[in-house]
Amino acid sequence: MASKICMNGLCGVSSSSEWRKGWAMRSGEFANLCDKCGSAYEQLVFCDLFHSKDTGWRECTSCGKHLHCGCIASSSLLELLDSGGVNCIGCTRSSGLHLAPSDEEPKAFSMSTENNVGEMQSTSMDNQLDGGNADKMKVEQLGNCADGSNALIHLLPSQNDDTNVSIGQLKQEIAPSPGEFGSTCITKFNQASIGPSQNAKVDIYKVTMGVKDVYDSLSQTKLTIALGAPSGNPNPFPGAVVEERELSKTISSLQQGSRSQHLLPRPPKSVLAVGMDTSANMVPQIRVARPPAEGRVKSQLLPRYWPRITDQELLQISGDSNSTIVPLFEKVLSASDAGRIGRLVLPKACAEAYFPPISQPEGLPLRIQDVKGKEWIFQFRFWPNNNSRMYVLEGVTPCIQSMQLQAGDTVTFSRMDPEGKLLMGFRKASNSIAMQDTHLSATPNGTTLSSEPCFSGVIENVPIMSGYSGLLQSLKGSTDPHLNALSKHLNSASGDFSWHTPERHVGKVRDGSLPPSMLGPERKRSRNIGSKSKRLLIDIQDALELKLTWEEAQDMLRPPPSIKPSIVTIEDHEFEEYEEPPVFGKRSIFTVRSSGEQEQWAQCDSCSKWRRLPANILLPPKWTCPDNVWDQSRLVMGYFRCSCSAPDELSPRELEILLRLHKDFKKRKIITNHRPAQEHEPAGLDALANAATLGDNISDPSATSIATTTKHPRHRPGCSCIVCIQPPSGKGKHKPTCTCNVCMTVKRRFKTLMMRKKKRQSEREAEIAQRNQYIWAPRDDVEVDSTSRPVTSRLDPSENEARLGNKLQSNVECNSVSNNLAETGKGQIDLNCHPNGPNREEDSHLGSTRVSMMSLLQVASLPLEMYLKQNGLTSLISEQQASSGSHVLPQVTGESEGQPHEDHCMAPVVEEPESGGDDELSGPDQSQNDPS
DNA sequence: CCCCTGCATGTTAAT
DNA sequence: TTAACATGCAGGGGG
Numbered sequence: 001m002a003s004k005i006c007m008n009g010l011c012g013v014s015s016s017s018e019w020r021k022g023w024a025m026r027s028g029e030f031a032n033l034c035d036k037c038g039s040a041y042e043q044l045v046f047c048d049l050f051h052s053k054d055t056g057w058r059e060c061t062s063c064g065k066h067l068h069c070g071c072i073a074s075s076s077l078l079e080l081l082d083s084g085g086v087n088c089i090g091c092t093r094s095s096g097l098h099l100a101p102s103d104e105e106p107k108a109f110s111m112s113t114e115n116n117v118g119e120m121q122s123t124s125m126d127n128q129l130d131g132g133n134a135d136k137m138k139v140e141q142l143g144n145c146a147d148g149s150n151a152l153i154h155l156l157p158s159q160n161d162d163t164n165v166s167i168g169q170l171k172q173e174i175a176p177s178p179g180e181f182g183s184t185c186i187t188k189f190n191q192a193s194i195g196p197s198q199n200a201k202v203d204i205y206k207v208t209m210g211v212k213d214v215y216d217s218l219s220q221t222k223l224t225i226a227l228g229a230p231s232g233n234p235n236p237f238p239g240a241v242v243e244e245r246e247l248s249k250t251i252s253s254l255q256q257g258s259r260s261q262h263l264l265p266r267p268p269k270s271v272l273a274v275g276m277d278t279s280a281n282m283v284p285q286i287r288v289a290r291p292p293a294e295g296r297v298k299s300q301l302l303p304r305y306w307p308r309i310t311d312q313e314l315l316q317i318s319g320d321s322n323s324t325i326v327p328l329f330e331k332v333l334s335a336s337d338a339g340r341i342g343r344l345v346l347p348k349a350c351a352e353a354y355f356p357p358i359s360q361p362e363g364l365p366l367r368i369q370d371v372k373g374k375e376w377i378f379q380f381r382f383w384p385n386n387n388s389r390m391y392v393l394e395g396v397t398p399c400i401q402s403m404q405l406q407a408g409d410t411v412t413f414s415r416m417d418p419e420g421k422l423l424m425g426f427r428k429a430s431n432s433i434a435m436q437d438t439h440l441s442a443t444p445n446g447t448t449l450s451s452e453p454c455f456s457g458v459i460e461n462v463p464i465m466s467g468y469s470g471l472l473q474s475l476k477g478s479t480d481p482h483l484n485a486l487s488k489h490l491n492s493a494s495g496d497f498s499w500h501t502p503e504r505h506v507g508k509v510r511d512g513s514l515p516p517s518m519l520g521p522e523r524k525r526s527r528n529i530g531s532k533s534k535r536l537l538i539d540i541q542d543a544l545e546l547k548l549t550w551e552e553a554q555d556m557l558r559p560p561p562s563i564k565p566s567i568v569t570i571e572d573h574e575f576e577e578y579e580e581p582p583v584f585g586k587r588s589i590f591t592v593r594s595s596g597e598q599e600q601w602a603q604c605d606s607c608s609k610w611r612r613l614p615a616n617i618l619l620p621p622k623w624t625c626p627d628n629v630w631d632q633s634r635l636v637m638g639y640f641r642c643s644c645s646a647p648d649e650l651s652p653r654e655l656e657i658l659l660r661l662h663k664d665f666k667k668r669k670i671i672t673n674h675r676p677a678q679e680h681e682p683a684g685l686d687a688l689a690n691a692a693t694l695g696d697n698i699s700d701p702s703a704t705s706i707a708t709t710t711k712h713p714r715h716r717p718g719c720s721c722i723v724c725i726q727p728p729s730g731k732g733k734h735k736p737t738c739t740c741n742v743c744m745t746v747k748r749r750f751k752t753l754m755m756r757k758k759k760r761q762s763e764r765e766a767e768i769a770q771r772n773q774y775i776w777a778p779r780d781d782v783e784v785d786s787t788s789r790p791v792t793s794r795l796d797p798s799e800n801e802a803r804l805g806n807k808l809q810s811n812v813e814c815n816s817v818s819n820n821l822a823e824t825g826k827g828q829i830d831l832n833c834h835p836n837g838p839n840r841e842e843d844s845h846l847g848s849t850r851v852s853m854m855s856l857l858q859v860a861s862l863p864l865e866m867y868l869k870q871n872g873l874t875s876l877i878s879e880q881q882a883s884s885g886s887h888v889l890p891q892v893t894g895e896s897e898g899q900p901h902e903d904h905c906m907a908p909v910v911e912e913p914e915s916g917g918d919d920e921l922s923g924p925d926q927s928q929n930d931p932s
Numbered sequence: 933c934c935c936c937t938g939c940a941t942g943t944t945a946a947t
Numbered sequence: 948t949t950a951a952c953a954t955g956c957a958g959g960g961g962g
Contacts, residue, residue: 336954341936345952361938383938388950394937 305329305347323416325423328354330412333400338407342397344378351391354413355380355422368413368422370399376424399424586619589658601658607644610655 306329329350331337337344346355358364363381370376379394405411408429416423588602598615606624613619613628620627628642650658 334953336952339954341954343937345954348951385939385952386941386950390939390952 305331305350323419323421326415326417328413328415330410330427332410333405333407335407337396338400338405338409340397342395342400344393344396344400344411346380346391346393348389348391350413351380351382354415355391358382366393366422368399368424369416370403370424371426374402404428586621586623588613588619589661590615591658601650604644609644609646609648610650610658612649 329347331344331347331350334345355366356364358380361382361384363379365377366380368376368378376396376399378396378399380391381394382389382391384390403409403411403426405426406429410427410429412425412427414423414425415421586602586605588600591599591601600613600615600617600619601610602613602619602623603610604625605622609625611625611628625642625644625646648655
């Protein structure tokens with residue numbers, strides 16, 4: 001390894017330590033030239049794939065040069081060898097292999113669908129410099145490797161020689177290649193001219209992508225991206241480092257998934273001047289403002305700190321001055337940053353790179369000018385922290401308040417050169433939400449894409465596009481007029497910016513009819529989940545959508561089969577603890593026969609007939625009649641039930657009932673779930689959890705919409721699992737006598753809830769006592785209802801809910817996570833949920849009896865029959881059997897809590913724990929413990 | 933009692 | 948596994 005090696009792509013090093021060494025050499029700033037390629041260090045550009053597990057570096061088998069696979073658009077010029085290893089382009093050329101025709105015509109920047117190929121064209125830099133643009137882009141080309149293949153071109157505010165360089169066309173195609181890495185692409189790198197002195201040939205290079213997903217995704221999606229030059233908009237990015245390796249960035253961003261890039265359109269002239277096809281497929285190219293390489297940078301600046309300052313902001317900051325604005329970094333404000341303490345934690349790398357060096361913890365005052373021109377003086381200092389430093393800006397509160405920033409907003413730091421003045425800008429969360437929220441993104445062709453953070457089972461093949469989708473979303477949701485303009489532009493270019501996702505139908509791909517609220521400025525309220533910059537800022541609407549999907553997914557979630565849960569008692573609550581995560585199974589409906597036998601009904605994926613199955617089996621997501629091994633010997637009407645030719649076991653009417661119950665239940669559940677929080681008061685542990693996680697804002701979700709931290713990204717507020725009910729970070733376990741804010745809040749909240757609960761309970765007792773008289777009086781009515789109106793309730797469903805027995809509800813909720821229920825009582829898959837529902841009081845009903853899911857299911861399903869008998873009523877099921885001739889009427893449990901006879905207990909069980917009142921009707925304990 | 937300051941610690945992303 | 952960083956928290960000073 002050469003002692004002086006650049007990172008310009010050709011001479012990168014392959015190991016982290018070496019890489020760091022190479023990086024450290026950058027501090028020489030123009031002083032060093034690479035021993036291998038002769039390029040200057042300063043123009044090092046880091047491959048975005050560097051952080052992937054595959055470092056992306058390859059060593060040329062022939063000459064030993066180190067090549068980076070990620071710099072597709074620039075200098076990752078390597079050839080994968082069949083025998084293994086790679087060749088750099090120099091060696092490739094010398095070997096005469098894989099040379100592309102040199103006279104290839106430059107084409108418009110596009111990604112073709114034909115070969116899953118991405119073409120990327122960067123236009124002449126000259127042409128970027130619109131004549132009318134006073135801010136002439138100063139271009140310098142430093143990467144100038146001996147083999148002439150270095151394409152690293154940077155646009156920098158010229159602090160060195162002004163060298164207007166015609167970069168020419170940069171064309172790239174990415175195509176799947178069955179290379180030995182299984183994840184390769186072919187890069188067609190067309191450099192018509194790089195600089196006045198260079199006339200690069202057109203070559204074909206295979207580039208190892210380093211990430212398998214790229215190939216997979218490309219091939220799956222038949223991705224079509226067309227990038228071209230839009231109209232108008234001369235390069236407005238005078239001061240920023242402009243990254244021309246769009247595709248590289250694109251892929252990088254796709255990998256990163258959560259970060260989108262700043263799009264800036266390119267001037268039309270650039271296209272026309274080089275005779276490119278401008279007729280179609282023109283979409284702004286992506287430009288990425290990278291932080292400048294500063295001498296003291298010891299390590300690579302994490303992409304999340306790369307400034308995404310807009311040109312508008314730059315112009316606003318720079319005003320009329322001729323100064324150059326150099327975006328340095330940005331940071332999403334945490335709660336601490338935006339809090340009253342007035343300390344803004346600075347990313348260490350950024351602080352060390354761009355702020356003055358400080359040796360004493362006291363630091364020094366730093367003068368920073370905001371976008372309004374107002375100057376602030378912050379104390380820039382550090383704290384010793386774990387043999388490291390933690391840099392903070394102190395005294396930022398006035399500034400933060402002045403900008404009306406809050407947690408989730410972004411502050412940007414820039415520098416005005418040559419003065420070196422520090423500038424501070426900001427971006428409200430309404431923008432940053434969009435930037436980061438890539439859960440739901442509308443594409444111009446109306447397809448909603450989902451990105452990485454979204455439920456992965458929902459949409460396939462999309463994550464690769466997350467960068468773009470998030471970007472699009474961001475543009476649509478942006479309050480920045482410039483960005484909005486970009487958004488419009490993107491939309492206008494819908495034909496070019498299309499996403500071909502042949503598997504789009506998979507899962508829950510939403511149609512293009514996104515609610516306006518999801519695209520417009522309403523996207524202000526957000527919720528943070530996760531942590532740090534990876535937090536996912538979820539719009540309320542998004543959360544709702546996500547929740548629906550979640551609930552639907554819940555239909556298919558089952559506890560792991562054949563693994564018995566271990567019972568863990570934590571603070572008097574018994575938890576069923578599974579060793580394994582839940583699994584996906586086929587959705588089914590559970591019923592109970594008059595004998596108390598539980599059954600499961602599943603629909604064949606082939607013939608769509610409903611088949612009766614044992615209740616305790618777990619069906620695979622795809623299930624057909626021949627899979628009905630439990631029913632193979634049973635002959636019905638001359639057919640084996642394990643054959644699709646066997647007729648339905650349910651009469652059409654019964655089937656209708658079954659499905660109506662199912663539908664009705666779901667509907668009610670959704671409605672109830674979406675009720676305002678005030679009507680949705682949690683109880684018991686839920687309340688505690690909510691109180692603990694949300695504090696006093698429990699009744700006002702909007703107030704907590706910018707919750708900055710949650711315990712677990714995958715847990716939702718209100719989750720009562722053992723993790724989420726723990727006190728916040730840093731507090732450790734609280735003693736019962738603890739009087740900290742959280743504990744006091746929890747206690748106060750709990751006390752209030754208990755009081756309310758008792759009050760409601762007594763009210764309900766009185767009410768139900770009255771109702772019982774009414775309900776059980778005319779038996780005929782009951783029978784009629786059971787047969788003629790099995791689904792609809794005689795009473796308002798809400799009343800049913802109000803009269804729900806908590807016992808039963810608790811059981812059902814518990815059952816919801818058991819093998820035996822297809823529907824969940826709650827839209828959660830948290831297997832840590834209390835097995836006995838959220839109502840702590842119910843503990844007393846069950847006593848200390850160990851509760852298993854099966855046993856709960858049993859007691860949940862039995863009492864109806866028992867209760868009916870005890871009350872002298874004929875079983876609904878029996879009635880139905882008698883009338884229909886069938887031996888069973890689906891008395892749906894769990895999923896059919898909205899069961900026909902509303903008065904017989906099975907009202908829809910939804911997330912209204914407090915409404916459960918208490919169990920005057922049925923419920924296992926009612927019938928067993930309270931025989932009266 | 934409140935606020936500020938400095939440090940400690942838990943969590944998470946990066947390596 | 949480590950580094951970064953978000954945030955908790957104790958101690959001290961001031962009102």
